Amino acid sequence: MGAEDVDGREAARRATRRRAWAELLRLPALFTVPGDALTGAAATGVRPNSRTLLAIGSSVCLYEAGMALNDWADREEDAAERPHRPLPSGRIRPASALTAACALTAAGLALAARAGRPALTVATPLAATVWAYDLALKHTPAGPVAMAAARGLDLLLGAAATTGRTREALSSAALLGTHTLAVTTVSRRETQGGSTLPPLAALATTALLTRLVTRSSPLPTGQPDATGRAAAAVRPSGDGALRTALAVAYAATAARPYTHAALNPSPPLTQRAVGGGVRATIPLQAALSARAGAGLTAVVIAALAPIGRKYARKVSVT
Numbered sequence: 448m449g450a451e452d453v454d455g456r457e458a459a460r461r462a463t464r465r466r467a468w469a470e471l472l473r474l475p476a477l478f479t480v481p482g483d484a485l486t487g488a489a490a491t492g493v494r495p496n497s498r499t500l501l502a503i504g505s506s507v508c509l510y511e512a513g514m515a516l517n518d519w520a521d522r523e524e525d526a527a528e529r530p531h532r533p534l535p536s537g538r539i540r541p542a543s544a545l546t547a548a549c550a551l552t553a554a555g556l557a558l559a560a561r562a563g564r565p566a567l568t569v570a571t572p573l574a575a576t577v578w579a580y581d582l583a584l585k586h587t588p589a590g591p592v593a594m595a596a597a598r599g600l601d602l603l604l605g606a607a608a609t610t611g612r613t614r615e616a617l618s619s620a621a622l623l624g625t626h627t628l629a630v631t632t633v634s635r636r637e638t639q640g641g642s643t644l645p646p647l648a649a650l651a652t653t654a655l656l657t658r659l660v661t662r663s664s665p666l667p668t669g670q671p672d673a674t675g676r677a678a679a680a681v682r683p684s685g686d687g688a689l690r691t692a693l694a695v696a697y698a699a700t701a702a703r704p705y706t707h708a709a710l711n712p713s714p715p716l717t718q719r720a721v722g723g724g725v726r727a728t729i730p731l732q733a734a735l736s737a738r739a740g741a742g743l744t745a746v747v748i749a750a751l752a753p754i755g756r757k758y759a760r761k762v763s764v765t
């Protein structure tokens with residue numbers, strides 16, 4: 448066997464391993480994460496700063512910790528229902544997935560600590576919620592609520608890191624958490640299908656959230672930040688039209704797959720509904736940021752959507 452053949456096989460093994468980890472961590476869904484912290488910052492009326500970037504890093508680590516832990520906890524179930532997943536197929540060892548979950552959780556908390564005590568105060572229950580969901584709550588009635596709480600806390604993490612405050616971001620966190628609750632409820636039937644109620648409920652939730660996001664709301668004003676200095680208020684600049692356009696994009700992204708799953712609740716269409724709901728998180732985050740008057744932040748978040756769609760064609764988000 449020549450050296451070129453050996454090198455070729457080694458390159459193929461590395462590529463296979465990279466793809467396995469991309470599937471385990473569901474990398475396309477990762478593009479839904481930065482918008483949480485950015486939306487939290489927008490809700491406080493303060494432009495993103497270096498602490499916001501630390502919050503994004505913390506969110507990414509904790510989110511991916513949850514992805515790795517999810518597959519570790521579900522490895523026996525996946526062996527029966529989704530044997531192609533990285534753990535049951537043998538492409539990644541369970542111990543490696545658990546180690547990654549632990550390391551990513553530690554990294555997420557460390558980054559939150561660097562962003563300040565308020566950020567760590569939010570990141571700690573966020574990490575606890577992620578682990579509780581994957582290890583104990585996922586298959587209970589509290590599962591969707593826990594997942595919704597995790598997404599809401601992730602948004603509050605951005606607010607806490609940026610300004611040391613979370614109160615102004617509670618409304619946005621509640622709306623984003625409600626969307627996550629609907630998506631998670633649909634996901635509980637993604638391998639079995641057979642129920643029209645979850646996608647119908649998610650469709651109604653999408654309509655309600657679209658209406659709430661497009662309604663006028665007062666913009667945040669400049670308030671003292673964590674250092675005691677007055678923070679610059681975010682000023683509107685045609686954000687009414689931008690907010691409406693992003694809300695429509697949110698509704699269009701989520702409504703079509705939900706409708707298909709409601710009409711035919713087969714496993715493939717239910718999985719597509721879950722994928723559509725996950726992708727719709729980005730335009731919802733952007734719409735919430737525009738609602739707070741942060742038009743530039745909204746555009747930055749919205750720009751993540753086509754990137755996520757591109758990679759979702761290669762790696763499933765469910």
